[in-house]
Amino acid sequence: MADALDLTADALTLEREWKTPDRGTVGIIFLIITESVLFLTFVAVYLVYIGASVTGPYPKDVLETPILATVCLLSSSLTIVAAEWALERNRIGMFRIWWLVTIVLGLYFLFDTGMEWKKLIYVDHLTISTNLFGTTFYSLVGLHASHVTVGMIFLLLVIGVNLLGFPIETQKRRVKFLSWYWHFVDAVWVIVFTVVYIISTR
Amino acid sequence: MASIDYPLERPKVGTKDWGFAEHMYDWVATVDHKKLGIMYIVSALLFLVIAGIMALVIRTQLALPNGHVVAPDTYNRLFTMHGTTMVFLLGMPLVAGFSNYLVPLMIGARDMAFPRLNAFGFWIFLFGGFLLYFSYLGGSGLYGAGSAPDVGWFAYAPLTEKPFSLGHSTDYWALGIIVSGIGTIASAINVIATTFSLRCPGMTLSRMPMFVWVMLIDSWLILVAFPPLTAAQIMLLLDRYLGANFFYTQRGGSAVLWQHLFWIFGHPEVYILIFPAFAILSEVIPIFSRKPIFGRPAMVGAVVAIGFISLGVWAHHMFAVGMTSYANSFFAASTMLVGIPTGIKIFNWTATMYGGKVNLKTPMLFCCGFLLQFLIAGLTGIMLAIAPFDWQLHDSYFVVGHFHFTLAEGLVFGIFAGLYYWFPKITGRMYNEKLGKWHFWLFVIGVNLTFIPMHFAGILGMPRRIYTYQAGRGWEFWQFSATIGAYIQAIAVAIYVWNVVHSAIKGEPAGDDPWDGWTLEWATTSPPPEYNFEKLPVVRSSRPLWDLKHPHDPDWKYE
Numbered sequence: 001m002a003d004a005l006d007l008t009a010d011a012l013t014l015e016r017e018w019k020t021p022d023r024g025t026v027g028i029i030f031l032i033i034t035e036s037v038l039f040l041t042f043v044a045v046y047l048v049y050i051g052a053s054v055t056g057p058y059p060k061d062v063l064e065t066p067i068l069a070t071v072c073l074l075s076s077s078l079t080i081v082a083a084e085w086a087l088e089r090n091r092i093g094m095f096r097i098w099w100l101v102t103i104v105l106g107l108y109f110l111f112d113t114g115m116e117w118k119k120l121i122y123v124d125h126l127t128i129s130t131n132l133f134g135t136t137f138y139s140l141v142g143l144h145a146s147h148v149t150v151g152m153i154f155l156l157l158v159i160g161v162n163l164l165g166f167p168i169e170t171q172k173r174r175v176k177f178l179s180w181y182w183h184f185v186d187a188v189w190v191i192v193f194t195v196v197y198i199i200s201t202r
Numbered sequence: 203m204a205s206i207d208y209p210l211e212r213p214k215v216g217t218k219d220w221g222f223a224e225h226m227y228d229w230v231a232t233v234d235h236k237k238l239g240i241m242y243i244v245s246a247l248l249f250l251v252i253a254g255i256m257a258l259v260i261r262t263q264l265a266l267p268n269g270h271v272v273a274p275d276t277y278n279r280l281f282t283m284h285g286t287t288m289v290f291l292l293g294m295p296l297v298a299g300f301s302n303y304l305v306p307l308m309i310g311a312r313d314m315a316f317p318r319l320n321a322f323g324f325w326i327f328l329f330g331g332f333l334l335y336f337s338y339l340g341g342s343g344l345y346g347a348g349s350a351p352d353v354g355w356f357a358y359a360p361l362t363e364k365p366f367s368l369g370h371s372t373d374y375w376a377l378g379i380i381v382s383g384i385g386t387i388a389s390a391i392n393v394i395a396t397t398f399s400l401r402c403p404g405m406t407l408s409r410m411p412m413f414v415w416v417m418l419i420d421s422w423l424i425l426v427a428f429p430p431l432t433a434a435q436i437m438l439l440l441d442r443y444l445g446a447n448f449f450y451t452q453r454g455g456s457a458v459l460w461q462h463l464f465w466i467f468g469h470p471e472v473y474i475l476i477f478p479a480f481a482i483l484s485e486v487i488p489i490f491s492r493k494p495i496f497g498r499p500a501m502v503g504a505v506v507a508i509g510f511i512s513l514g515v516w517a518h519h520m521f522a523v524g525m526t527s528y529a530n531s532f533f534a535a536s537t538m539l540v541g542i543p544t545g546i547k548i549f550n551w552t553a554t555m556y557g558g559k560v561n562l563k564t565p566m567l568f569c570c571g572f573l574l575q576f577l578i579a580g581l582t583g584i585m586l587a588i589a590p591f592d593w594q595l596h597d598s599y600f601v602v603g604h605f606h607f608t609l610a611e612g613l614v615f616g617i618f619a620g621l622y623y624w625f626p627k628i629t630g631r632m633y634n635e636k637l638g639k640w641h642f643w644l645f646v647i648g649v650n651l652t653f654i655p656m657h658f659a660g661i662l663g664m665p666r667r668i669y670t671y672q673a674g675r676g677w678e679f680w681q682f683s684a685t686i687g688a689y690i691q692a693i694a695v696a697i698y699v700w701n702v703v704h705s706a707i708k709g710e711p712a713g714d715d716p717w718d719g720w721t722l723e724w725a726t727t728s729p730p731p732e733y734n735f736e737k738l739p740v741v742r743s744s745r746p747l748w749d750l751k752h753p754h755d756p757d758w759k760y761e
C-alpha cells in the first residue's frame with residue numbers, strides 16, 4: 001500500500017524540492033536551550049542568596065576579578081572560529097594551530113579557576129559548607145567549569161584523532177557543533193562573571 | 203532528503219531458527235524506534251503494576267479506621283514510592299514510548315533522528331528506575347534492613363536534609379530521578395529533531411498530525427521543565443554530601459526555595475504527563491467520529507499556549523506557604539488562564555464528535571470517559587486555583603482526589619484509548635472487543651468509586667498522608683468505598699493485561715488498516731517493517747490516507 005502513495009510527476013517534483021532543517025543543528029540548538037535553563041536555575045539561586053550568608057567570608061572580602069582568565073576564555077571563542085575558517089578551506093595546518101591555541105586558552109582558564117579555588121579554600125577558609133556564599137559560588141562556578149572541562153575533552157579528542165591521522169575534513173559538521181557548544185560555554189561565562197564578580201561584590 | 207542513512211532494503215535475517223539468546227540480543231541491542239517504543243511502554247506498564255500494588259496496600263490500610271496492615275514508616279515509604287513511580291517511571295516512559303513509536307511513522311520517516319541516542323535514553327531511564335528501587339536493598343547501607351525513600355514524591359526540604367533523613371534512601375530518590383531525567387531529556391531532543399528534520403516530502407508543519415504537534419510541544423516542555431528539577435536534585439545532593447547550605451534553614455538556606463524549584467518543574471510536569479492523552483484523543487476521536495478534527499488551528503494554538511502559560515503557574519502549589527497577596531493573586535489568575543486553552547481543547551473534541559458517525563469501540567469509549575472525567579478534574583482544579591479555597595483544603599484528601607482525577611482518570615483513560623487504538627498496528631492482531639468493554643466499564647466504576655469519595659473525605663477535614671485515622675470523624679464511609687473502588691480498578695487492569703497477552707498471541711489478524719485511518723502509520727504493514735515504509739510517502743494534506751482512498755475528493759483541494 002505504501003508504494004501506492006502517489007508518485008505522479010507532481011509528487012516527484014515535490015519530493016525533489018523538499019527541504020527540512022539539518023537534524024544535528026536542531027538537536028544541538030535544543031541541547032543548548034535545555035542547558036541554558038539549567039544554568040539559569042543556578043544563576044537565579046545565586047542571585048536570591050546574595051547577602052543571605054549568616055557568617056563570613058563575604059564576596060567583596062575574598063573575590064578577585066579574574067580578568068586574564070576571562071580574556072583568555074572569551075578570545076578562545078575567536079580562535080575556534082579561526083580554526084573552523086581554516087578547516088572550511090581545508091588548510092589543516094592552520095586548523096591545527098588555531099585549535100591548539102583554543103585548547104591552551106581553555107586550559108589556562110581552568111588552571112586559573114583551580115588557583116582561585118585553592119586560594120579561597122586555604123587562605124580565606126571558604127568551602128562549599130562555610131556559608132551560603134560558598135555554597136552558591138562553588139556550585140555555579142563549578143557547574144560552569146565542569147562544562148568547560150567537557151568542552152575541553154572534546155577539543156582534545158578532535159585534535160588527538162586528527163594528529164593520529166584521522167581526516168578531520170570529513171567531520172566539518174561535528175566540528176561546527178562543538179564550536180557552537182564552546183561559544184555557549186563562553187556566553188554563559190559572561191553571565192556568571194557579571195553575577196558573581198560584579199553584582200555580588202558590590 | 204538527507205535523512206536516510208541506510209539502504210532501503212536490509213538483508214533479511216532468518217528469524218525462524220532464532221533461539222532465545224538471539225531474540226534477547228535483538229531487543230537489547232536494537233536502535234529501532236518501534237522496538238524502543240514498545241520497551242518504553244512495556245516497562246511503564248510493569249511499573250504501573252508495581253505502583254498499583256502499592257496503592258492497593260495503601261487502600262487496604264485505610265479501608266477501616268485504626269488499620270494495622272502496615273507500620274507507619276512502611277506507609278510513608280509506600281506513598282513516596284507510589285507517587286515517584288507513577289510520575290517518573292510510568293508517566294514519563296509513556297510519553298517517550300508513544301512518541302517514539304508513532305512520531306516517525308506519522309511523519310513518514312524511517313527512524314528517529316538519533317537512533318543510538320534513543321537507545322541510550324531508554325536504557326538510562328531504566329537504570330534510573332532500578333536505582334530508585336535498589337533503595338529497598340541499599341537504602342540504609344549495608345548495615346541495616348532495606349528502606350525506600352519516605353519523604354513524599356515532592357520531598358520537601360528540610361525533611362530531606364541529612365539530620366532528618368538518615369541513611370541513603372533520599373540519595374537513591376534524587377539519583378534515580380536525575381538519571382532517568384537524562385534519558386527523558388535525550389528522548390525529548392530526539393523527538394524535536396525528528397519532527398523538524400525527518401518529515402516526509404509535503405509534510406509541512408501545518409499538515410502534521412495533531413498527535414505529532416502535541417508531542418512536539420510536550421518535548422519542548424520537558425526541555426524547559428526538567429533542568430530546574432535536576433538543578434534542585436544536584437543542590438540537594440550537595441547539601442547531603444558536601445555540607446552545602448541550599449536548603450539548610452539553620453544556616454540561612456531556604457526550604458521554600460526547594461518548593462519553588464520543585465514546582466517550577468512540577469506544574470509543567472502535569473502537562474507533560476497529560477499531553478500524550480491530548481495527543482491520543484486528537485487522533486482517535488476524529489477516526490471514530492468519521493470527521494476531521496474540529497478547529498485544527500485552534501487546537502494547535504491551544505497546545506502552544508499551554509506550552510508557555512503552564513510555565514508561569516507553579517506557585518499555586520504553594521498558596522499555604524505564606525507568599526505575598528500579590529504573588530497569590532498572580533498565580534491564581536495565571537492558573538485560571540491556563541484553563542482557557544484546556545477548555546478550548548475539550549470543546550473542540552466534543553465538537554468533532556457532534557454530528558459525526560460516532561462508533562463506540564473501546565478506544566472511543568475511553569476517549570468519552572476521558573472527556574467527562576477530565577472535565578470534572580478541571581473544575582476541581584479551578585476551585586483549588588482560588589487561593590482562599592486552597593487554604594481550606596490544602597494537603598487534604600480533596601487535593602489527592604483532584605490530582606488523581608486528572609492523572610489516574612485523565613492520563614490513564616487517554617493512554618488506554620491509545621493502547622487499544624494502536625494495538626492492531628503494534629501487534630498485527632486485534633484485541634478482544636468484549637473484554638475491552640468490560641475493562642472500560644469496570645474502570646469507570648472503579649476510578650469514580652475511588653476518587654470521588656476522596657473529595658468528600660477532604661472536605662470533611664481528612665489530611666493526606668496519614669497512615670491511619672480514628673473512627674467517628676465521618677471519614678469511614680468515604681475511605682471504605684475508595685478501597686472498594688481501588689480493587690475494582692485492579693480487576694479492570696487485570697482484564698486489560700489478559701486481553702493484551704492473549705490477543706497478542708491468539709488474536710484475530712487485524713490487517714494493516716483496521717480503523718480506516720487517515721494518518722501515515724496505517725499506510726504500512728502491521729506490525730511495520732524495520733524500515734517503516736518501502737518508499738517514503740509524499741503527502742499533500744493533513745489526511746494523506748484520505749486523499750489516497752478518495753482520489754476524486756481529496757483533502758488537498760480544500761486546504
Ligand SMILES: [Cu+2]
Nearest residue numbers: 468469472519
Ligand atoms: Cu499545578
